Amino acid sequence: xxxxxxxxxxxxxxxxxxxxxxxxxxxxxxxxxxxxxxxxxxxxxxxxxxxxxxxxxxxxxxxxxxxxxxxxxxxxxxxxxxxxxxxxxxxxxxxxxxxxxxxxxxxxxxxxxxxxxxxxxxxxxxxx
Amino acid sequence: xxxxxxxxxxxxxxxxxxxxxxxxxxxxxxxxxxxxxxxxxxxxxxxxxxxxxxxxxxxxxxxxxxxxxxxxxxxxxxxxxxxxxxxxxxxxxxxxxxxxxxxxxxxxxxxxxxxxxxxxxxxxxxxxxxxxxxxxxxxxxxxxxxxxxxxxxxxxxxxxxxxxxxxxxxxxxxxxxxxxxxxxxxxxxxxxxxxxxxxxxxxxxxxxxxxxxxxxxxxxxxxxxxxxxxxxxxxxxxxxxxxxxxxxxxxxxxxxxxxxxxxxxxxxxxxxxxxxxxxxxxxxxxxxxxxxxxxxxxxxxxxxxxxxxxxxxxxxxxxxxxxxxxxxxxxxxxxxxxxxxxxxxxxxxxxxxxxxxxxxxxxxxxxxxxxxxxxxxxxxxxxxxxxx
Numbered sequence: 385x386x387x388x389x390x391x392x393x394x395x396x397x398x399x400x401x402x403x404x405x406x407x408x409x410x411x412x413x414x415x416x417x418x419x420x421x422x423x424x425x426x427x428x429x430x431x432x433x434x435x436x437x438x439x440x441x442x443x444x445x446x447x448x449x450x451x452x453x454x455x456x457x458x459x460x461x462x463x464x465x466x467x468x469x470x471x472x473x474x475x476x477x478x479x480x481x482x483x484x485x486x487x488x489x490x491x492x493x494x495x496x497x498x499x500x501x502x503x504x505x506x507x508x509x510x511x512x
Numbered sequence: 513x514x515x516x517x518x519x520x521x522x523x524x525x526x527x528x529x530x531x532x533x534x535x536x537x538x539x540x541x542x543x544x545x546x547x548x549x550x551x552x553x554x555x556x557x558x559x560x561x562x563x564x565x566x567x568x569x570x571x572x573x574x575x576x577x578x579x580x581x582x583x584x585x586x587x588x589x590x591x592x593x594x595x596x597x598x599x600x601x602x603x604x605x606x607x608x609x610x611x612x613x614x615x616x617x618x619x620x621x622x623x624x625x626x627x628x629x630x631x632x633x634x635x636x637x638x639x640x641x642x643x644x645x646x647x648x649x650x651x652x653x654x655x656x657x658x659x660x661x662x663x664x665x666x667x668x669x670x671x672x673x674x675x676x677x678x679x680x681x682x683x684x685x686x687x688x689x690x691x692x693x694x695x696x697x698x699x700x701x702x703x704x705x706x707x708x709x710x711x712x713x714x715x716x717x718x719x720x721x722x723x724x725x726x727x728x729x730x731x732x733x734x735x736x737x738x739x740x741x742x743x744x745x746x747x748x749x750x751x752x753x754x755x756x757x758x759x760x761x762x763x764x765x766x767x768x769x770x771x772x773x774x775x776x777x778x779x780x781x782x783x784x785x786x787x788x789x790x791x792x793x794x795x796x797x798x799x800x801x802x803x804x805x806x807x808x809x810x811x812x813x814x815x816x817x818x819x820x821x822x823x824x825x826x827x828x829x830x831x832x833x834x835x836x837x838x839x840x841x842x843x844x845x846x847x848x849x850x851x852x853x854x855x856x857x858x859x860x861x862x863x864x865x866x867x868x869x870x871x872x873x874x875x876x877x878x879x880x881x882x883x884x885x886x887x888x889x890x891x892x893x894x895x896x897x898x899x900x
Contacts, residue, residue, distance in 0.1 A: 387824065395824060401894045412899055419861060423896045441816060441895040444824040 388478030394448035400437045411497035420446040424494040433457045445487035452476045453491040466499040468492050516830040517876045521869035528718035534762040538755035546752045556754045563761035570764045572701035573727045579747045580757050583724040584692040587711030588615040590737035591688040595657040596623050598733040603654025604629045610852035639801035640669035648679045658687050662694035666849040667800030668809025681706040696767030708732040719763030723756030779807035781868045788881035808868035813859040817891045822864050825887040834865040
């Protein structure tokens, strides 16, 4: 099998699936070339991510990366989440074949987009 | 899961016991080189002669026209390059189709890019069939070869080779047919169909890997690919793979003998698999014509499901199948066959190829439907909603 046990576990039993009604920010990212799509929702408490949930379609690696990332970012400071690296997600997955690294990149892009959306809104509120 | 279901017979088939039994002596005590002159070597030579007669009879060919090769890739390369090089004084144009195997398309590309040939790649209909008239229109005065597969490896469509052969023979252009998927599965009789070159590969009809045959009808302009020792009457140098050749001959003979009975059984299994899938799962389409198709082939697209996700989930459930595309390096490489049918990128991504074989059972078809139903639901249940 080309995938680690962690990838297979998250693919078979994905965590934190589904839209969130009380989300503080969300993101929708897409890899236009391979068609993988990821929706991410986060809640924020005291400058940290409270919870994250997602929906995705794509290859098995894309689904596993979304699932593991939703666990990885819980409790993370926003600044830390905004600087999340692809390698961190790959490590949490117990490794990914090199040609599947784009799956981790998509999850990272979703987290960054959600954090930026939240930060942007914060600043808007400060200005008011 | 302890019990597995093998549904990838278009990729390769298990070696049948009779073929293994035919090979075994030549892998053990009868190891002599068939080109040597002592008595054990003569036994190996006799086995080759017998295998050649048998393979020829199975295909309706003359024994002298049968050349043993290492398999489908070698057969296709030898047929195409050998015909092109031998015909280059007459012309430099090759006609083939958009749904050929890469072992045909890439040698043709090589001839175009490195050796100054031109090619016409004829398209196919939306259900994966080659238009005979389009082949006729593509042939020019300087055409040195037409190459059309008998049956497609991805979607199983069977091409009208009899009609195409009538055209090429009346136009005086050699016809190569890649029969790797067809041999043993559909009737091949070269005595009645004027095909000039034909490629088969043993491991697709329950023979061993690494052996095949190329039939080159006597008088066809053709050069050998491999030069060296004088084996195969100077048409394919290299010490003969006696064990593999003996195994192939046995496997092909039995495949031809059992063909009609197996055809019915495979079609019935395939149809029950398709029926079960369509009954339980929505958003499924069949790629390629259901008539004029190999009996064991099913190629499906599932809406909102990545074919590769399906394969991983099926593998974990002990079901082995193939997909028409792989998602690599951030780009999806969809099957050139599905794209040639005009299927869009997204549907090509959701494609799954299930190919049924002689050892499959009705119970395995039911289990496959159950697993597929579960897997498709699960993968769809995590897909985005409310976005285009």
